[in-house]
Amino acid sequence: MSNKTYRAAVVGLGMIGGADQDSADKLGQSVAKMDGTHTGAYQKNPRIKIVAGATRDLGRRQRYEKRTGAKTYADWREMIDKEQIDIVSVATYSPAHAEITIGCAAKGIPVIYCEKPVATTLPDAEKMLDAARRNKTLLTFNHQRRFDPNHRRLQKAIAEGQLGDLVSATVQWSTGRLGNVGTHVIDELIMLTRRRIQAVSATLDLSGRPDCRGSDFHDPGAFGTLKLEGGVMAAIHAPDYAKIPGFHTEIYGNKGRAIVKGLAVILESADGKIDNWAAPADGVTSMDRALTEIIDYLDKGTPFSVGPEEGVHTFEAIVGFHASHARDGAWTALPLKGKDREIEIKTG
Numbered sequence: 001m002s003n004k005t006y007r008a009a010v011v012g013l014g015m016i017g018g019a020d021q022d023s024a025d026k027l028g029q030s031v032a033k034m035d036g037t038h039t040g041a042y043q044k045n046p047r048i049k050i051v052a053g054a055t056r057d058l059g060r061r062q063r064y065e066k067r068t069g070a071k072t073y074a075d076w077r078e079m080i081d082k083e084q085i086d087i088v089s090v091a092t093y094s095p096a097h098a099e100i101t102i103g104c105a106a107k108g109i110p111v112i113y114c115e116k117p118v119a120t121t122l123p124d125a126e127k128m129l130d131a132a133r134r135n136k137t138l139l140t141f142n143h144q145r146r147f148d149p150n151h152r153r154l155q156k157a158i159a160e161g162q163l164g165d166l167v168s169a170t171v172q173w174s175t176g177r178l179g180n181v182g183t184h185v186i187d188e189l190i191m192l193t194r195r196r197i198q199a200v201s202a203t204l205d206l207s208g209r210p211d212c213r214g215s216d217f218h219d220p221g222a223f224g225t226l227k228l229e230g231g232v233m234a235a236i237h238a239p240d241y242a243k244i245p246g247f248h249t250e251i252y253g254n255k256g257r258a259i260v261k262g263l264a265v266i267l268e269s270a271d272g273k274i275d276n277w278a279a280p281a282d283g284v285t286s287m288d289r290a291l292t293e294i295i296d297y298l299d300k301g302t303p304f305s306v307g308p309e310e311g312v313h314t315f316e317a318i319v320g321f322h323a324s325h326a327r328d329g330a331w332t333a334l335p336l337k338g339k340d341r342e343i344e345i346k347t348g
Helices: 021-026 038-044 058-068 076-082 096-105 122-134 149-159 182-193 286-300 310-325 337-341
Strands: 006-011 047-052 072-073 087-089 111-112 138-141 168-170 197-205 221-228 233-238 247-255 254-261 265-271 274-277
Touching: 006 038, 006 076, 006 221, 021 058, 021 182, 038 047, 038 058, 038 087, 038 149, 038 247, 038 286, 047 076, 058 072, 072 076, 072 274, 076 096, 076 310, 096 111, 096 122, 122 138, 122 310, 122 337, 138 286, 149 182, 149 254, 149 265, 168 182, 168 221, 182 221, 182 233, 182 286, 182 310, 221 310, 310 337
Parallel strands: 006 047, 006 087, 047 072, 087 111, 111 138, 168 233
Antiparallel strands: 168 247, 197 221, 221 233, 247 254, 254 265, 265 274
């Protein structure tokens, strides 16, 4: 068994990247209540040493150095030029993901752990995939549910037919923000059903909720329907202002249904049997689990459990919502074509 220590760096030292509570306070969030942060996962793993971090924000750099002892840089380019890095987290806002990911891949960094949503345009997302392939870099996106044990258990149960033939699904969340929040829930649906999205019919919620990241960003909620492979239909309910708590997904088959509330699962069979799976309470976050798989990949070349193409497909579906809305909710097929591919999603 390898005991090699891998060198990690983080670009973007805010809430999710740097576990910076000062940054989280500005967004009304709590670092302690999150399903992991990049820095938190690195600090908890004995096989990882955080060697560097980068951000333009001086206060974040100073706080990061105090929390981690790592050297910090104002420019990520200088950081990757000067530091030997095995794993880099790209935890900036999404407009910078493509440039940083492509630059890190070109530098030969073996693993890039990128935040979601993937990018702000589909061509940029595809350039990220191409850069990772050319440079033999493992690129993965932070869709945490991919690594949650209850989600994996449910994915297996559905594949083994415990719900029977899948018919439909409903997905809802309370905060709008189709790009930043909806990316998790849409990816969850793709993961659990193991079905790609074939078409989108959608209406954006243009009630005008201010974006928590500032006036330069606009990430509305939405209502719509997804057509998945095999004829499975999924209804999406994600208005900007709603009273429903958290994430709620229901998947229906002809033998039962699964209800996912956050990281907890309820499995109901047609004969009335109910099985409750509580959210994990072992203190191990989904990001901790993802990092364990990354280390296995670095140690032994173990194939990674999810390819970056999955994250790009989820992002393409989000772009499809905007394309459909522009045509008054008309069905819009995936993969997108023509000018639909050029739509920019102004997520933070």
